[in-house]
Amino acid sequence: MIKITFTTADGAEITTEANPGLTLMEAARDANVPGILAECGGACSCSTCHVYIDPEWVDRLPPKEEQEADLLDFAWEADETRSRLSCQITLTEEDDGLRVEVPAQQG
Amino acid sequence: MTHIGIVGAGQAGAALAAKLRALNFDGQISLIGEETAPPYQRPPLSKKYMSGDMALERLYLRPESFYAEQGFDLRTGCRVSGLDAATRTLVLENGDSLTCDAIALCTGAPPIRLPAAIGGDLGGVYVMRTLADADAMAPEFVAGRHVLIVGGGYIGLEAAAVAASKGLKVTLVEMAPRILARVASAETADYFRALHEGHGVEILESTGLSGLTGTDGRVTAATLSDGRQIEVDFVIAGIGVRPATELAETAGLVLENGIAVDGFGETSAAGIFAAGDCASFPYGTGRLRLESVPNAIDHAEAVAASIMGQGVPYVPRPWFWSDQYDVKLQIAGLNTGFDTVIRRPGDKPGSQSHWYFAGDRLLSVDALNDPRAYMTGKRLIEAGNSPLRDAVADPETPLKSLPLATGLAA
Numbered sequence: 001m002i003k004i005t006f007t008t009a010d011g012a013e014i015t016t017e018a019n020p021g022l023t024l025m026e027a028a029r030d031a032n033v034p035g036i037l038a039e040c041g042g043a044c045s046c047s048t049c050h051v052y053i054d055p056e057w058v059d060r061l062p063p064k065e066e067q068e069a070d071l072l073d074f075a076w077e078a079d080e081t082r083s084r085l086s087c088q089i090t091l092t093e094e095d096d097g098l099r100v101e102v103p104a105q106q107g
Numbered sequence: 108m109t110h111i112g113i114v115g116a117g118q119a120g121a122a123l124a125a126k127l128r129a130l131n132f133d134g135q136i137s138l139i140g141e142e143t144a145p146p147y148q149r150p151p152l153s154k155k156y157m158s159g160d161m162a163l164e165r166l167y168l169r170p171e172s173f174y175a176e177q178g179f180d181l182r183t184g185c186r187v188s189g190l191d192a193a194t195r196t197l198v199l200e201n202g203d204s205l206t207c208d209a210i211a212l213c214t215g216a217p218p219i220r221l222p223a224a225i226g227g228d229l230g231g232v233y234v235m236r237t238l239a240d241a242d243a244m245a246p247e248f249v250a251g252r253h254v255l256i257v258g259g260g261y262i263g264l265e266a267a268a269v270a271a272s273k274g275l276k277v278t279l280v281e282m283a284p285r286i287l288a289r290v291a292s293a294e295t296a297d298y299f300r301a302l303h304e305g306h307g308v309e310i311l312e313s314t315g316l317s318g319l320t321g322t323d324g325r326v327t328a329a330t331l332s333d334g335r336q337i338e339v340d341f342v343i344a345g346i347g348v349r350p351a352t353e354l355a356e357t358a359g360l361v362l363e364n365g366i367a368v369d370g371f372g373e374t375s376a377a378g379i380f381a382a383g384d385c386a387s388f389p390y391g392t393g394r395l396r397l398e399s400v401p402n403a404i405d406h407a408e409a410v411a412a413s414i415m416g417q418g419v420p421y422v423p424r425p426w427f428w429s430d431q432y433d434v435k436l437q438i439a440g441l442n443t444g445f446d447t448v449i450r451r452p453g454d455k456p457g458s459q460s461h462w463y464f465a466g467d468r469l470l471s472v473d474a475l476n477d478p479r480a481y482m483t484g485k486r487l488i489e490a491g492n493s494p495l496r497d498a499v500a501d502p503e504t505p506l507k508s509l510p511l512a513t514g515l516a517a
């Protein structure tokens with residue numbers, strides 16, 4: 001189990017334990033984190049699982065693939081370096097302590 | 108308000124229950140579903156779950172512990188057999204009855220089956236709606252076997268893609284003059300026909316199924332409307348769905364292309380609501396019923412707000428996706444009533460998009476491996492904006508600076 005902390009748009013912090021192998025989106029869904037809609041269920045088709053990665057963690061995650069980058073390019077208030085689609089990040093043991101922020105709106 | 112009953116523990120039912128809690132409803136929520144599985148996602152059934160690339164646990168919308176944590180009375184494997192609208196009472200198949208302050212019908216739209224008269228009840232003939240359907244047909248997906256797919260809509264085409272990728276021989280018949288006739292343009296149909304034929308799928312358009320025959324109760328052959336006889340190992344019917352309206356009908360609710368609801372999701376009976384695939388809601392001058400996950404979620408959440416007295420009229424923001432082979436289709440908007448389709452080449456090899464217009468108004472976009480076109484189209488449509496058609500057609504005009512048409516009637 002690894003620890004992940006989500007900060008919601010209204011500033012509330014939700015810290016959850018997740019199994020490596022799940023995606024960050026699935027960890028958020030399982031912890032009932034509000035604001036991550038994930039309408040396509042992780043198919044990289046909707047961009048409604050957008051999150052901002054804590055600056056300290058940005059470079060520690062695997063880079064975006066093309067489909068994810070293209071969707072993010074048009075997402076609501078996307079940040080070029082910090083924005084990710086949480087369904088495209090598969091958690092590993094190394095991600096223990098990961099911190100992410102949830103945007104106020106998904107698209 | 109102390110007890111809310113939700114019939115159908117699918118995509119809409121689960122979203123409605125979760126939203127009620129998010130809106131701070133602290134009374135009892137009974138979520139009653141006929142299927143034995145807890146609420147799960149259907150789209151992967153004809154995509155990654157069917158191909159074996161997605162484990163069962165990942166299909167579930169929430170971990171099983173979620174329902175208890177939220178204090179839901181989740182009853183799976185339990186069919187609701189009766190509804191009394193006046194007293195808002197649900198009668199369960201096991202004899203229990205629940206009297207609620209509000210009821211939401213989220214019963215979905217089960218598939219149309221091939222009639223028994225043409226062999227539809229033979230073994231080896233499947234439909235594609237539930238986890239049980241997917242699990243039952245999984246052992247049939249063995250390389251070299253021959254599957255007949257009846258119906259060239261998205262579900263049929265997705266099943267064809269999985270089967271062809273696994274080395275099965277695939278024949279797909281479509282009664283209409285072309286595949287995707289009900290849902291997409293000829294341009295999009297042409298794209299998918301070529302894609303499937305490139306993977307060895309035999310697509311027969313303007314061709315119906317006349318009958319299935321078998322031995323020992325199991326299908327072995329199909330006769331097509333052109334008289335052709337083919338040997339088949341199994342059959343998947345993807346010939347459409349019918350909204351599940353039985354309960355609503357027995358309760359005397361008004362039906363019109365499904366269960367008719369008003370803008371707040373309320374049926375003709377006070378305190379009885381409906382959401383998702385089973386419900387038609389006011390749209391423009393008529394009614395609309397959608398069959399998609401985004402609508403199931405959004406409609407259910409809108410109904411939850413209505414039940415809590417915080418409702419606003421439901422405005423859908425339609426979108427859809429389909430995955431076939433290495434092609435990702437994303438659709439923004441609804442193309443009903445289009446008169447022109449403009450093809451726009453994408454920024455990358457193999458990407459393109461089809462923009463549907465009625466006059467100068469943009470209705471919808473089919474993006475094929477082109478997420479940028481999808482996102483652009485979705486934004487424009489939701490804002491009620493239409494780009495100039497010539498600019499769309501010109502790949503030199505960047506998506507981010509498409510000039511807009513002005514003076515369109517609202």
Ligand SMILES: Cc1cc2nc3c(=O)[nH]c(=O)nc-3n(C[C@H](O)[C@H](O)[C@H](O)COP(=O)(O)OP(=O)(O)OC[C@H]3O[C@@H](n4cnc5c(N)ncnc54)[C@H](O)[C@@H]3O)c2cc1C
Binds near residue numbers: 117140150153187383
């Ligand atoms: C194979 C497949 C692929 C799909 N792919 C996509 C896709 O890529 N993108 C997309 O947007 N949409 C897709 N869809 C459509 C999407 O899954 C549906 O629109 C969505 O599930 C509708 O949600 P719902 O809650 O209205 O109905 P459902 O999810 O069907 O849930 C209804 C539930 O109600 C239960 N029920 C009915 N009557 C009773 C009763 N009397 N008592 C108790 N329970 C009852 C049913 O058993 C069912 O479990 C797909 C559907 C299928 C089948």
Ligand code: FES
Binds near residue numbers: 025037042047049
């Ligand atoms: S869940 Fe749809 S893109 Fe991540």
